[in-house]
Amino acid sequence: MARCAQWCKTLESMGTKFQLEFKVSQTSTAGDFYVEKAADPVVEKHNKLDTKKIDALDISAVILDIDPIPKFGKLSWDDRFFLEIHAMDNGEPHKVISQGQQGVKCLMWDTTFTFNVSQTSRLVFRVLGYDGKDSDPIPIGTTIFEVDELLQQNSLIKRPFLSATSVRIDGMPTLSFRAAQAGAMSSTGSSSLTARRSLDSFTQLSAAVNRTAHLNVQPKQPRDHTQNKRIIEDAISRASKYNDGDEHLYPLLVKIGIFVSVAERLAKLHPYASIAYSILATRYEVIRQQIARENGVIRLMHTMQETYDLIMAVDSLPYLYRRKNVIEAIVQQTIECAFFIRDYANTRGSCESSRLIRNSVLNVESQIKEFENAFKDLQHSFQSHAAVSPQLTVLKILEDVQDLGAKADFRDMHYAIDARCAASCAVHLPANSAAPPVDLITSLQSWVIGDSKESERICVLSGSVESCSAIALVVGERFQFASRLGSSYCFRGDRHNDTRSYTNLFPTIARDLADRNAQFKQNLWRAVGHNMSLRKTWVVKTQFEEFILAPSRDVVWNGPYLVIIDGLEMGGDEAARKEVLSVLVEKGAELPRNLRFLITCRLEDDIYKAFSGQSHILRRQLGESGSFAMPPDA
Numbered sequence: 001m002a003r004c005a006q007w008c009k010t011l012e013s014m015g016t017k018f019q020l021e022f023k024v025s026q027t028s029t030a031g032d033f034y035v036e037k038a039a040d041p042v043v044e045k046h047n048k049l050d051t052k053k054i055d056a057l058d059i060s061a062v063i064l065d066i067d068p069i070p071k072f073g074k075l076s077w078d079d080r081f082f083l084e085i086h087a088m089d090n091g092e093p094h095k096v097i098s099q100g101q102q103g104v105k106c107l108m109w110d111t112t113f114t115f116n117v118s119q120t121s122r123l124v125f126r127v128l129g130y131d132g133k134d135s136d137p138i139p140i141g142t143t144i145f146e147v148d149e150l151l152q153q154n155s156l157i158k159r160p161f162l163s164a165t166s167v168r169i170d171g172m173p174t175l176s177f178r179a180a181q182a183g184a185m186s187s188t189g190s191s192s193l194t195a196r197r198s199l200d201s202f203t204q205l206s207a208a209v210n211r212t213a214h215l216n217v218q219p220k221q222p223r224d225h226t227q228n229k230r231i232i233e234d235a236i237s238r239a240s241k242y243n244d245g246d247e248h249l250y251p252l253l254v255k256i257g258i259f260v261s262v263a264e265r266l267a268k269l270h271p272y273a274s275i276a277y278s279i280l281a282t283r284y285e286v287i288r289q290q291i292a293r294e295n296g297v298i299r300l301m302h303t304m305q306e307t308y309d310l311i312m313a314v315d316s317l318p319y320l321y322r323r324k325n326v327i328e329a330i331v332q333q334t335i336e337c338a339f340f341i342r343d344y345a346n347t348r349g350s351c352e353s354s355r356l357i358r359n360s361v362l363n364v365e366s367q368i369k370e371f372e373n374a375f376k377d378l379q380h381s382f383q384s385h386a387a388v389s390p391q392l393t394v395l396k397i398l399e400d401v402q403d404l405g406a407k408a409d410f411r412d413m414h415y416a417i418d419a420r421c422a423a424s425c426a427v428h429l430p431a432n433s434a435a436p437p438v439d440l441i442t443s444l445q446s447w448v449i450g451d452s453k454e455s456e457r458i459c460v461l462s463g464s465v466e467s468c469s470a471i472a473l474v475v476g477e478r479f480q481f482a483s484r485l486g487s488s489y490c491f492r493g494d495r496h497n498d499t500r501s502y503t504n505l506f507p508t509i510a511r512d513l514a515d516r517n518a519q520f521k522q523n524l525w526r527a528v529g530h531n532m533s534l535r536k537t538w539v540v541k542t543q544f545e546e547f548i549l550a551p552s553r554d555v556v557w558n559g560p561y562l563v564i565i566d567g568l569e570m571g572g573d574e575a576a577r578k579e580v581l582s583v584l585v586e587k588g589a590e591l592p593r594n595l596r597f598l599i600t601c602r603l604e605d606d607i608y609k610a611f612s613g614q615s616h617i618l619r620r621q622l623g624e625s626g627s628f629a630m631p632p633d634a
Contacts, residue, residue: 339559463622
């Protein structure tokens, strides 16, 4: 039976969309790959869907319109309402339970619920009331949806809600929500015609790449490099004709997108490489418009293109796996330059950002030249099979910043040893634990690299201990590869002779960030360098304000940095974490847009109440197996 993998790269921004799609199939003969034309989406939509596992399904914006809202306790504030969603399938059932908020004639849930389901799964929504005492939950109503049906609707889903006989409700309540595959993007866009015209070119290119790689598997087969080279060159040439006038960024995206798909298999390259594509794709229109006359940036993109032309050359493909270290270095340098291009384009329309870059960064043209030289060095290493330096060429800060940062010494600031997720999470996770859903990881990655001013600065992910830690570990590894992991702090694992606590959480994060950014290090040292009392403070609010917020205010962050806090509920009891929750709620919105906090936890009652209804906090709740249990009383 053939095994199929389908790559679909979608670029959408400001009404513009490009979609690069091709399908590679592997027969039962080891190493034998051929290419099938992607199915017509218009025809496929009307065919009956086969049973298929959906990596992760998101349910969000759940609202129950109900009038009057049922009353159970003697006082209105005793009443609490819970949404219970069951994912019913042949496999292990999953569910989530989440407390809602009362609105005017409605109940609301501002959490995104994520499930592993198939297209034949069924979702059962139940709403339950609770009077704040030790009594059992009281059913309010229920409704059922087929997942297949949900995936065919792009707009808000709304359906009558069957109320239970135990409550009195006037009229017919309605339940509304949104459903989408995790990380899915809208399919609208004015340039979809360009994508359809380009599809055949990418299909032929993929076929040539796989035939060439197959020559290395069966050496007795004739090596027709000439024919494959002609096909590759012709496919790229015809793809370039449909670039809608963009001769710089679009061709680069084409080559990076195809490279990522091919290299993941031929060179066993880690899927983290997709970050390079996503950075440029998600801000395509802004970059395209802002750099139209920026000769230096255009020259850099052409040097990047030349690098990918080299490693995608037909003679190189069978040997990619032997040069994996060089390829990984190329991808990492691409990520660094992609963030530079994106952020530089963004600053063209921002006087404040332009001032920060002008005051903090060395001559931009010199910086671009250094990036170009880095790619040329990597080209040489690839051609000569030479070892590569692990040192990335990164955004250079002015020398006075570097000099002052070199004098900084934070050794007497509180620090938790071995609290990193890589050190702690991996130890307590079972060896056979399931891999996190790929779509969910991709969705979290998109949130981190997003650069909108309106984006949430904090994401709170709740679920089982095993699921949360696995996600923290994978996301941390992904951004560590991209040199974008600012800090990680895991409260889980063996706590014997442990130094982890809420009182050294933010000092640990601050010291890690100081190692990542010279400006941040300078600002932190200016604040605490001659103030031992401040350096050694145990006050959590002061730590967050003086160690995190204040040093980051005028920092140039070339791309995002991710901070991971895994197992927030395990740092102490409710009284101990009250100050941590308070400062994240009250001050978290002041975090710079390129500094993101991913927090995983079990959804304790105090954590739920603190983070509910906060516009700067994105809340996700994972479906998990287990019996129904009400959260503890407030």
